[in-house]
Amino acid sequence: MMSATGSPVRQSSVRAHNLALVLQTVANSTDPISRASVAGVTGLTRATVSALVDDLVTGALLTEVEPAPRSGAGRPAVGLTLAPDGPAGLGCEINVDYRAACVVDLAGTLRHRLVEAGDQRLTDPGTALAALGRLAARARALAEADGLTVAGAALAVPGLVTADGVVRIAPNLGWQDVAVGDLLGDLPVAVDNEANLAALSELGTADPPRDFVYISGEIGIGAGIVLDGALYRGTRGWSGEIGHIPINPDGPACRCGARGCLEQYAGQEAVLRAAGVTGVEDLARAAAGGGTAALSALTAAGGALGTAVAAVVNLLDVKTIVLGGSYASLLPWLREPIAAEAGRRVLTAAWSPVLLRAATFGPDAAMRGAAGSVIRGLLDNPAAWLARRQ
Amino acid sequence: MMSATGSPVRQSSVRAHNLALVLQTVANSTDPISRASVAGVTGLTRATVSALVDDLVTGALLTEVEPAPRSGAGRPAVGLTLAPDGPAGLGCEINVDYRAACVVDLAGTLRHRLVEAGDQRLTDPGTALAALGRLAARARALAEADGLTVAGAALAVPGLVTADGVVRIAPNLGWQDVAVGDLLGDLPVAVDNEANLAALSELGTADPPRDFVYISGEIGIGAGIVLDGALYRGTRGWSGEIGHIPINPDGPACRCGARGCLEQYAGQEAVLRAAGVTGVEDLARAAAGGGTAALSALTAAGGALGTAVAAVVNLLDVKTIVLGGSYASLLPWLREPIAAEAGRRVLTAAWSPVLLRAATFGPDAAMRGAAGSVIRGLLDNPAAWLARRQ
DNA sequence: CTGATTTGTTTATTGGTTGAATTATTTGAG
């Protein structure tokens, strides 16, 4: 009967787990925290915490800072914080009209950010990847000049990515079955869908929701689904194809072959056409100026999005929906129609309304999430990092 | 930055984990398995496995059986199986027109099954629960006469249940804010939604899918969502309200206040009305006899279900959809229209079609899942059981 | 009957946490 068999646990796994526990306790604390407080919070003994912290400090994951001034008697505590000059994450993104790379340190602070505009569709995948590789190498060099060590890299791509990091199809880039391979020489690069990584970027903010769905409005519409604090990728890694949720069975034909998909109502192309403008900035300007075509186009798109949100919330019971991509900047005009439609259609909206918010990092979300996924890997498994540097 | 802090791991957690690992390895094996094979499969040493097995045998979770005849040299292996007379799970169900209880042993075998017909809506919750309590007590007594020990109980209810086991609302029973409390005296009873527990029953079958959605067609339509081998309940425990996924924004008004919910197309009431019959059995009979009204009603319901399935699969990328409740017996007529509509609307259907199957345990699914949830708790945490019996 | 082979147990060792005692560093009271 049932149950994944899993793997055996030995003593070293205990240490690995507790190292992560201590590290994350420090990461979750806003102020520098003492060993004794870590012991209190985690339930480990001070002796154990001391031993673990020693490892983390020599491994350049934690650093000791000046004791925080404290009232009352007693030996002052030595503060612990995430090392500002330890390992860092490199996040890359390639999209229709730009490529970008950034470096984020352990504490989640953006340290470097490089963006190059340019239509990536004009070049073949190999050329585009080579240019991105050079950009990423520059970002890495800048970071290492600061004393940081880039511990890993991730790349956000607007398309379906297989588990082994091959871009199966990225329609708007014109890519098909592209293996990203060794973008950065020695450093392995994880490749993932843009919406998935953008969703992860929200987990890097203070006190993120445990369950939410990130809806990314670009040319297509994608979603990153976070359940129990972890990204849910689906059986084959193709979850989040929210752009093809049926809105109206008899609606306009979609390029996917079906009719009435969300994309036909709230996709960039449909909305811009309805508003009679050519770009998202023009649309926002027109809406801000009170243009009726723009406003009614956004209201219609919001209604369709609200219907899709209702399907998602009725199914998954997430409390929060994060809107990203071009939706982030258009949220002022989308919020009301989305909330109205979702309020009507979500069964439990009466006692608990759906929370709508814009992506914290706006247009940088995917790139930040990519870098953040590296950091998250370090925080979740510091033992692997410690082993790597002998 | 982020990450749930978790709890410390000590050596005893290692033992708890490895006890579960050994127990589940035996459970996953179809034939009796030797200590040495368990060691090979799990990666633990034979010495460790021996020690763990000793604990599990004295704790009545495993029993030694005759060595299986084997070819070749060597000392014959002692077989290990799940104890047929160890702890067992009690599953209960209360629904519109019956109440039921069953006992399932560690190996997942149904040992006793009691069903009482009768309209539960006519009695107040207290009376109905008392009758169910008597039924459950009888099932328990039968099991204990066989030498089984009922280790826990779960109750399936057709409604929303809060995390602390209070039935918030069960519209078809006419219940509202009913605390189930001590149904069985000393034995605590977990209460959960009928579709959730029915979904869990599929996990008790041989080689279940890791991710799937169980759609239960009763008066309402509910779903149990299993992701990564575990039930996903949602932030507030209200996931799976698939009956109110929007199918057509301008469709018929639903009792929830919105328009065009799935329930208005594929709910029992709508389908029976369209077919001009009064019960599910009549509908199946009419369809089997080639009745055109019945067949077209089922085709229409299937189309709507297929649209909802497309929304679910596009969002979650599950490969398998299990149909339960009255849909299980109607699947012969629903399969084709569901598959057709989903095939058109699921983005990845071309390379990987949606698998549709009927609930393994048919009408007993919820009750079996309830009992199975107790067994699963034992297999996932045998250390707790061992501690409980000194 | 002997050697090969496989299962299962015994024993010493190792890694990691615990708890108690100890050392270190400060505040505050007399």
Next chain:
DNA sequence: CTCAAATAATTCAACCAATAAACAAATCAG
């Protein structure tokens, strides 16, 4: 100014659980 109280951090013996390797048990093959 000195000493007690308080808090932080480290040291050390004890303990728990897994490992590795040797050993005992049971069977088969020749």
